[in-house]
Amino acid sequence: MNKLKFAAVAGVVGLIAALAGCGGFVYTTVGGSVTGLTSTDSTITNTLVLRNDANYTQTLSADGTFAFNVASDASYTISVLTQPTTVFCTVANGTGHMTGSGSVTNVKVTCVPSVQVGGTLNGMNTGASMTLENNINNTDTTLQDSKTLSVNGVFTFPKYMPTGKPYDFSVYIQPVAQNCTITNGTGVADNTKPVGSFANIASVNCVQAVPVSVALSGLAAGGTIVFQNNGDTNSINMITQTINGNFTFNQSMVEGQAYNVTVGTQPAGQICTVTNGSGIAHLANPAGASNIPVTCVNK
Incomplete structure (x- = not known):
């Protein structure tokens, strides 16, 4: 009996050793x-x-x-x-x-x-708001790093950036009836020059502008229409709608700037026509760019 026990133990030990030898x-x-x-x-x-x-x-x-x-x-x-x-x-x-x-x-x-990047906002109207984005990879498909601002002054983006990585600021949503532009909005993050030293500071400056809007009628239920201003395919100059009504482009036009509203994508089974869709923006007389008629009829 003892010999059997000894043999069994020896067998187990041998098995473990074998498994260990092959990484078991x-x-x-x-x-x-x-x-x-x-x-x-x-x-x-x-x-x-x-x-x-x-x-x-x-x-x-x-x-x-x-x-x-x-x-x-x-x-x-x-x-x-x-x-x-x-x-x-x-x-x-x-x-x-x-x-x-x-x-x-x-x-x-x-x-x-890493380092935060940011800048200063100037000239935005009281009570207004705007959204900036930092396209870290220079893509415009998603908001990777955004900042919504409601007051003028210094701002920083939420995400810290690794030293050596490029940043590229752009306006994602403009304030109503204003046009904001960015100076020094591109560069390379440098942790030896943090935002507090104003080395990574961009300047965002807002001026009064003329909103461009459309008055859509006749769109059939279930239809989708896409408007463009000046042929721009950036979302800031496009409107996608599925219902009738009045709609305003996110990008307002500065004094003397041309606008040209067109239908970029027609709704299925319909033809939509823009009336008096082009002109020059004038702050003193903004009515021409307001509620531009767009009428849809069935084919």
Whole structure:
């Protein structure tokens, strides 16, 4: 009986040893250190999420060490899944293949300060509001980083930008009956020149302008029509509507600027005609650009 027990134990030990030899139940760790993550501002907590391969994550909020559990013969790829708010982190020595049961501790995550970009708003009417956007990747498909302003003065965008990354400000929504333009709205973020030093400051200046609007009638139920001003396909100079009524373009025209309202997309089964859709904007007599008639009839 004792011999049988001994044989059974020996068999189990042998099996474990065999599994260990082929990476079976043996796990070790891969990790390293994080520096630059701890915020110097007590009101801000930087949260960094690291990922190993696609399935394993660790969340860190201060400088220190970290480690992932990995099989002794596994490959690893450590990357940043979620960047912190005020710093930008990169990973060194983050890929490799485990060659034994020893731990890997040389992965280095280094975080450097990011910077807020912004500017000054001047000339917007009291009670008005406008929305600016920062197209970090120079795309206009979504609002990646936006700021709605209701008073004149200094502003900053919510998102911090990594040093070396380009920024590009544009007006997403104009204030009513005004036209705002941006000076020095493009550049490269530089954490040695924070917004407080006015090195990254753009100037947004608003002047009085003439709103351009349409009066739509005859649009059939379920129909969709798209208007354009001056052939512009930017959303600020387009109106998409599915009902009849009066609608105003987001972009108002400055004194002496030409406007030309056209139908960019006709509704299915109908033809819509614009009457007196072009002219020159005049602040003293803005009526010509107001409620431009658009009539739809069935084909």
